[in-house]
Amino acid sequence: MITFYYTATGNSLALAKEIGGELIAIPQLADFDQLAYKADAIGIVFPIYSPSAPTEVLQFLSRAALNADYFFAIGTFGNDAGQVMMSVAKFAETRGIHFDYLTQLQTVDNYLPVFEMAEEAATLLPKKTRERTKQIKEDILARRRSTIDFRSAAEIAAVNPAIDPAAAESFLVDERCNLCGICAKVCPAGNVTVKEKVYFGAHCENCEACLHWCPENALHLKEEKSSARWQNPSVKLREIIRANWQDQKK
Ligand SMILES: Cc1cc2nc3c(=O)[nH]c(=O)nc-3n(C[C@H](O)[C@H](O)[C@H](O)COP(=O)(O)O)c2cc1C
Structure with a gap:
């Protein structure tokens, strides 16, 4: 399987x-x-x-x-x-x-x-x-089946229409950022680069991994409900990096 x-x-x-x-x-x-x-x-x-x-x-x-x-x-x-x-x-x-x-x-x-x-x-x-x-x-x-009738469902395109090339503009990086680079490593789209500051590219998928995994809580959305973050307790940061980091493939 x-x-x-x-x-x-x-x-x-x-x-x-x-x-x-x-x-x-x-x-x-x-x-x-x-x-x-x-x-x-x-x-x-x-x-x-x-x-x-x-x-x-x-x-x-x-x-x-x-x-x-x-x-x-x-x-x-x-x-x-x-x-x-x-x-x-x-x-x-x-x-x-x-x-x-x-x-x-x-x-x-x-x-x-x-x-x-x-x-x-x-x-x-x-x-x-x-x-x-x-x-x-x-x-x-048990290889059980659960079929549903999807014929009336809405069509979706191969690209999530919610993807916004300007998404980077909705991020804020505050003074707690120490350029550790975790945000770049958890990004599944390779859209974050950390040099002398954090750069966001134009193909953000809005997954929010960078925001939730920042160890300093230095990354924010201009419009967020609160600064609290979520990481599933059954999953470690290193597993997210292994899954998402684009540079490890090179
Ligand atoms: C951009 C975005 C859109 C979301 N839209 C929905 C939604 O429409 N309905 C919903 O119930 N949850 C929505 N969620 C919540 C996620 O689907 C949910 O927390 C999911 O379990 C996250 O999975 P992950 O931890 O594997 O990334 C959204 C999350 C994000 C980041």
Whole structure:
């Protein structure tokens, strides 16, 4: 089994680790010309960014040649998953992939403009994230099916329409920044460069990894609910760097 994943704050990686199989971080495949994989089961775990999914996830589904007897897709989300998983399923069908098991896992919402992270962290228990994670793992290991009718879902493009080339302008770096470079290493898009200061490029995917993992809490959005941050407790910083850092591929 292969479990592909995309993660910023670790929620999707925590689920992917629980499901198991060979774990492959999608950002590490960005420069590969050939993406051909064959396994008994192939799945994909990623955060929901309504009305879409992260651009790299959609591009992966567009480019990869996947061969398996059983396909699964799980979106992690915080408060409202909308129709995203149906739209992703519809998108995948156009690429010849039919998900046998399609679901979503409610967990902490890491979206800083709207949510306060200390309050969100306290929602893990009431959202029953642990129990649902176990159930999802059991379902996949038993190769259970959960089909939905996605025909009426909205079409999505291969690039998340929410991606804004001017996103860099929404960041603030305060005096606590010591140029440690963690923000560059956790960015799945290779969009952050640290030299004599922190530079943000034009292809930010809005995943917020740089904001949540800054060890000095020196990175902020001009419009954020509070300065509290979220890192999934089952995931270590070094796992996020291994998953996302673009320079380690060179
Ligand atoms: C740009 C952005 C958009 C998001 N949109 C939604 C959304 O529409 N609905 C929702 O429930 N959660 C939304 N979230 C929250 C994430 O989907 C959720 O916290 C997810 O588990 C994060 O996964 P990760 O820790 O693997 O990055 C959004 C987060 C970000 C950063």
